[in-house]
Amino acid sequence: MPEIRFEAVGHRFGDDRVLSDISLTLTEARVGIVGANGSGKSTLARMINGLVSPTTGRVGVDGLDVKRDGREVRRRVGFVFTNPDNQIVMPTVREDVAFSLRRMRLPSEVAAARVDAALDRFGLTTLADRAAHTLSGGQKQLLSLAAVLVAEPAIVVADEPTTLLDARNARVVGEHLSSLDQQIVVVTHQLDLVEEFDRVIVIDAGRVVADDSAAGALAWYRAALT
Amino acid sequence: MIALYHPGRSLLHRAPALLKLALLAASVTVVALPREPWQLAVAAGITIVLFLVAAVPVRLAARGVAPVLWLLLVAVPLNAWFSGWESAAVMAGRVITAVALAALFTITTTVTAVLGAMTTLLRPFPFIDADRVGLMMALTIRAVPLLAAIVGSVIEARKARGLERSLRAIAVPVIVRSLQTADELGEALIARGVDD
Numbered sequence: 251m252p253e254i255r256f257e258a259v260g261h262r263f264g265d266d267r268v269l270s271d272i273s274l275t276l277t278e279a280r281v282g283i284v285g286a287n288g289s290g291k292s293t294l295a296r297m298i299n300g301l302v303s304p305t306t307g308r309v310g311v312d313g314l315d316v317k318r319d320g321r322e323v324r325r326r327v328g329f330v331f332t333n334p335d336n337q338i339v340m341p342t343v344r345e346d347v348a349f350s351l352r353r354m355r356l357p358s359e360v361a362a363a364r365v366d367a368a369l370d371r372f373g374l375t376t377l378a379d380r381a382a383h384t385l386s387g388g389q390k391q392l393l394s395l396a397a398v399l400v401a402e403p404a405i406v407v408a409d410e411p412t413t414l415l416d417a418r419n420a421r422v423v424g425e426h427l428s429s430l431d432q433q434i435v436v437v438t439h440q441l442d443l444v445e446e447f448d449r450v451i452v453i454d455a456g457r458v459v460a461d462d463s464a465a466g467a468l469a470w471y472r473a474a475l476t
Numbered sequence: 477m478i479a480l481y482h483p484g485r486s487l488l489h490r491a492p493a494l495l496k497l498a499l500l501a502a503s504v505t506v507v508a509l510p511r512e513p514w515q516l517a518v519a520a521g522i523t524i525v526l527f528l529v530a531a532v533p534v535r536l537a538a539r540g541v542a543p544v545l546w547l548l549l550v551a552v553p554l555n556a557w558f559s560g561w562e563s564a565a566v567m568a569g570r571v572i573t574a575v576a577l578a579a580l581f582t583i584t585t586t587v588t589a590v591l592g593a594m595t596t597l598l599r600p601f602p603f604i605d606a607d608r609v610g611l612m613m614a615l616t617i618r619a620v621p622l623l624a625a626i627v628g629s630v631i632e633a634r635k636a637r638g639l640e641r642s643l644r645a646i647a648v649p650v651i652v653r654s655l656q657t658a659d660e661l662g663e664a665l666i667a668r669g670v671d672d
Contacts, residue, residue: 299667321669329667335625336660339668341617342481345588349614353669379483383621397668 252404259307269456282444283437285453295437299329328398330408334390344378350401368400388419407435480582488530493589500581504574516569540579626653
């Protein structure tokens, strides 16, 4: 599995301290990050892909510095956002999945085969030529996953990927995420999504307050909520 | 452009977008030339055959041409007033045929193919970043349904709060949410390695 390393990471937005002195090494296949709104968990996840740079400390992915080697890191780390509408760039489903391969400059037949495989994997083949904005919320999130996975990243980071979905679609997206071969880091409020994960980290007020197996960390978090 | 594309495997669907674009430009020029109704009837007949070759559903073809009919509702009587009914009919025929040809291009060509063609056309100009222009066009097309969704939900929220008459109640949230969406879309583009 790849290695994600946070070394004494801190982050500020203006005068607000969002993260303080986070040191973590993530090598597990399935890592969950939970915490209250505004706790800093999304900022932490965004750092893995280089969307946010730490104010202090360093974030590394497989020995690469996220700040210095952003391009190479983004090739290895795919990111799934909460709102799939803001992740879809191209007008049709097939075109949006193919868009992820643009930077790779693959031969057209290789790219087409990879797009078809990604569409098939997420049950989107029959919707391939549909306008992406006409899909349901669940289908849009599956499209986001397909668009990320088609580029074959080593790590997939998902920031609250089921928050905007109904229970059924949340379950479908959760099952797809859990079935990935890649290392996955999922930020969520839906605790059942990470119940089977290898490791769960609880963030509160920008600090790691629990870091354990899913059972241990979630029991701690549930107790803290009551 | 977003909703008109109709997938298919016809000769017209498979033809390169750049070739179709060149043929469209040439055919629209030719359609502008006829002065006799029979000449225009031939051009219209060829256009109909092309629609049949592409197996375009009648409803979709009508949708492609419909927007120009509103314009003709005003233009035809005016033209008839000044130049007579025959001239007005030829003018209407020209406009409808040209718009139908443009619609046929849109119906049989994906946005990606159009952007690819535009990028190819721009590539000889070293001072233009053709890929970036192509991406900008794709994002412009993508912004239409995004903005429509924002405006739709803001109008609903305005109604729910009983503020139907307030212009500010629509302008402020639409601007704020549009900027927020643009920000998030930009973040997604970075995450997908667009700027790398």
